[in-house]
Amino acid sequence: MPEGDSVWQAARQLDSALAGEPLTRCDLRVPRLATVDLTGRRVLEVTPRGKHLLTRVEGGLTLHSHLGMEGSWRIFEPEERWRGGQGHQIRAILANSARTAVGYRLPVLELVRTGEESGIVGHLGPDLLGPDWDPAKALANLLTEPDRELGEALLDQRNLAGIGNVYKSEICFLLRVTPWLPVGELPAQATEQLPLLAKKLLEANRDRPLRRTTGRPDQRHYVYARAPRPCLRCMTSVRVADQGEPGRERPTYWCPRCQQGPSPAPARTRTPGGSAINPRTSTQPRRPRRTPGA
Structure with a gap:
């Protein structure tokens, strides 16, 4: 999308x-x-x-x-x-x-x-590229459900409008947390950085023909669509797993070494070709999820 x-x-x-x-x-x-x-x-x-x-x-x-x-x-x-x-x-x-x-x-x-x-x-949250952008409001919306997985909260347009699957994975990487970390467990520094980082990424790319989040001419993304290639920071293989309600899952990419927090159990993990890989299993119970707003 x-x-x-x-x-x-x-x-x-x-x-x-x-x-x-x-x-x-x-x-x-x-x-x-x-x-x-x-x-x-x-x-x-x-x-x-x-x-x-x-x-x-x-x-x-x-x-x-x-x-x-x-x-x-x-x-x-x-x-x-x-x-x-x-x-x-x-x-x-x-x-x-x-x-x-x-x-x-x-x-x-x-x-x-x-x-x-x-x-x-009218149901949409503050627009990252719109005149109504309000980082405090966007952050308050995200924190309304502290138990919700960060990746899903970012995709919910009712919280803040404009983030899709690419930015979801890249923002989580840059914040050094997994997309499965509950919003309420974000470190204080990451919580403060989140709306500013999201705004910075979208603004930097709105005039570009090809989206780029790394600042490197040879690599467009840190983790998105890179599994199982090496992480650009630590050379660990990037992993991918589905995240979302059944029928609405989205492939989600992360580095198991650079990003802290829970990650999916092996049964939920896949490579781009569909073969199983062996991720670090979450030590925290799964939390109920809400379908993202359009």
């Missing part, structure tokens, strides 16, 4: 292509919007909110889209051949005289009144 920096980039590109001009074509290919036609209305702006995209148009309307795991928006010149998916995967076409924006495989596409946007994004 695209993370907050990727959605921020998508919003900027859509805004540059569409804002300030009237729509010359509007084709929304989902059943509930099949009869909607925004042609002639001027696009006011396209703005991100966490992982959500809000396209505001004249008349007090907002087209809300979410990219989910596989969705994307692509911008094309008038004579340019559309690419990025098959025709049956197109869910939205918005065009003006100079640009065409095509939304592929969008799992969420709905039209709401702009004044009622809170009904679709």
Whole structure:
């Protein structure tokens, strides 16, 4: 699923292509919007909110889209051949005289009144790349459930908006704790650093074509997608295991030497190819988990 920096980039590109001009074509290919036609209305702006995209148009309307795991928006010149998916995967076409924006495989596409946007994004916590960012509020949200695993708490958009699976693993590595450590057991220094570190990482990557968390030109990530290669700090093999409720598990990467805290039992651990590996087993009981907010 695209993370907050990727959605921020998508919003900027859509805004540059569409804002300030009237729509010359509007084709929304989902059943509930099949009869909607925004042609002639001027696009006011396209703005991100966490992982959500809000396209505001004249008349007090907002087209809300979410990219989910596989969705994307692509911008094309008038004579340019559309690419990025098959025709049956197109869910939205918005065009003006100079640009065409095509939304592929969008799992969420709905039209709401702009004044009622809170009904679709009001549940989100402070946006790491938004004007509402409030590190104290984000930290307070995370600490509301002290027994919850840090990795899952970071993915819950109700706590703070914009972190996805890549940043979850990288933030935990940089804080030197495992993603399975309960939030309430974070060392004081890590607790203080967490919101500032998350903000720093997303801001550093919002203008980059390729996300990078290491500051090294030869390596993009410290642990994410690196199992079973060696840790960049200590050369111990990076490990990977699923984290999350059944059916919503996400591959989670960590270094068993650099990161302190509980880690999964062997039965829950896998390599990218699916073979078992032998991690350090948690000495603490498993705690109930809550499904992350979208």
